[in-house]
Amino acid sequence: MGTIIEEIFSKKLGRKVKAGEIVICDIDYIMSHDNTTPLAIKAFSEIGKLILNKNKIVIHFDHAYPAPNIIVANNHKKIRDFINVQGLKNFFRKGVCHQVMIEEGFVTPGSVIIGGDSHSNTYGAFTALGAGFGSTEIGVSWITGKTWFKVPQTIHIILSGSLQKGVYAKDVMLHIAKILTMNGATYKSVEFSGEFIDNLPMHERIIFPNMSTEIGAKCGLIKTDQTTINYLKNQTNAKGPFEIIVPINPIYEREIEINVSKLDPQVACHPKVDIVKPISELNNIQIDEVFIGTCTNGRYEDLEIVASILKGKRVSENTRVIITPASKRIYDKCLENGLIKIFNESGCIVTGFGCGACIGRHGGILADNENAFTTMNRNFTGRMGSPKAKIFLGSPAAAAATALAGKITDPRIIVGEIDE
Amino acid sequence: MSRVWKFSDDVNTDEIIPGRFNLTINPKELAKNVFCEVRPEFSKNVKTGDVIIAGSNFGCGSSREHAPVAIKGSGVKCVIAKSYARIFFRNAINIGLPVLECDIDAKQGDEIEVDLKTGKIIINNDEYKAEPLPEFILKIVEAGGIVNYLKNHDIEELQ
Known part of the structure; x- marks a missing residue:
């Protein structure tokens, strides 16, 4: 019972969770990249404890790879040395972390993924909780395997209509940023739904959770449907069966209805x-x-x-x-x-x-x-x-x-x- | 007595420390370029114990922890903003940079007194009381950040 974010936490914790609660929750994957991993290694080393589960750690080189200068090259070397010493298997040099997380099958409905990158919200397109964290918490979570969350209130954005030719999901999201402003969803979860979203293919749906970061959101979420499941099966390495997570009698803090039919680029x-x-x-x-x-x-x-x-x-x-x-x-x-x-x-x-x-x-x-x-x-x-x-x-x-x-x-x- | 550095709304992490300087994680090195584009005079003139006062959504943008680290490295005692972007707020707590939420009327260079324990702020003879931090966050702040906290505690003890 509840909003998508309440449903995700309720399933994870095996009890009913409501917005406003502070919960400590197991993390499925802890993601970081070449820019945020060095500080995570520093925090991890200072605490001086062991990694809880090496399979939960996913590291990407994407921000500046191949290295454009000596400092970055040395940072990369430091991360590679850490990966080798710790025996980490999930190390990728295949592109932008969020895209590779999806392609490699780490992102599935109901999973909780913290990322050392502000656009980790992207995973919400697949009804996963993706939230951006700082490096220190990434290093801390390697040890604890869990972290604290304040379960956020939800802003519900209902999108109807269909786009003119030459207009895309990006245009709709920029329009939403204009309406809500950069501060409009700070600390909140934002759910995107409505007939427009239902009819949208995954590559366009992804834009909304991805850019929910720009309106301050903790996470952006879209419910699981057949489009989600088909994409996971056909376009990613994710292994089913997949959970279906939808809001059930949700109580929203605020609802905004937008018809996209007349929107210009x-x-x-x-x-x-x-x-x-x-x-x-x-x-x-x-x-x-x-x-x-x-x-x-x-x-x-x-x-x-x-x-x-x-x-x-x-x-x-x-x-x-x-x-x-x-x-x-x-x-x-x-x-x-x-x-x-x-x-x-x-x-x-x-x-x-x-x-x-x-x-x-x-x-x-x-x-x-x-x-x-x-x-x-x-x-x-x-x-x-x-x-x-x-x-x-x-x-x-x-x-x-x-x-x-x-x-x-x-x-x-x-x-x-x-x-x- | 501390001095005020005044900032407006929506100060983003690219403005706090541009991406091209995030090649190091050394606080003093990062502090050399903190606010270099929006306030080039900041790093030269900031004194240990100074206070940043900002509007809403301070620290929005990327998740880079270099931003609070750069501010802490500059010697700033605390940030007081009307509100924070969520990742910046978490990062600041985790690295031990005190962040208080309060809407304060202040000018650049004003003298200010801040009591971090009580949240009491005195500026231009006006007294303010910042929102108290939740109890579990205070545990992290009192330990000097999450790393120090976890050296002696388990994460479950936060609850």
């Missing part, structure tokens, strides 16, 4: 994710770099949309267009189906898989006074390099249209849905 403007405008208001902004990728929009289906817009055309001479597939699996599929060739022929730079330019460490750092249009989830000052650069966020289709024009462009103009 949206853009989040520098430097906050909640400064969101319809793309038509930003038409003439020149763009120096387009970056397509990340845990938000670097999936195969995203890149397929980009390829469909770029095929047979050349990107603007004045714009660097960087495409970073989220994972090796996605990269391989792009290669197999000719997408990489399309990107190369249209003048894009395709990089290896991973987080790429998103964290301003390598793979497309911005210069002073440059403008970037990206498919990322966050556009804070200095995130991609120079603090004097500006970052705009939008859908992969909008990024592709912008790449062709060299200025922010409504993708519906390129696909002939509307006139310029």
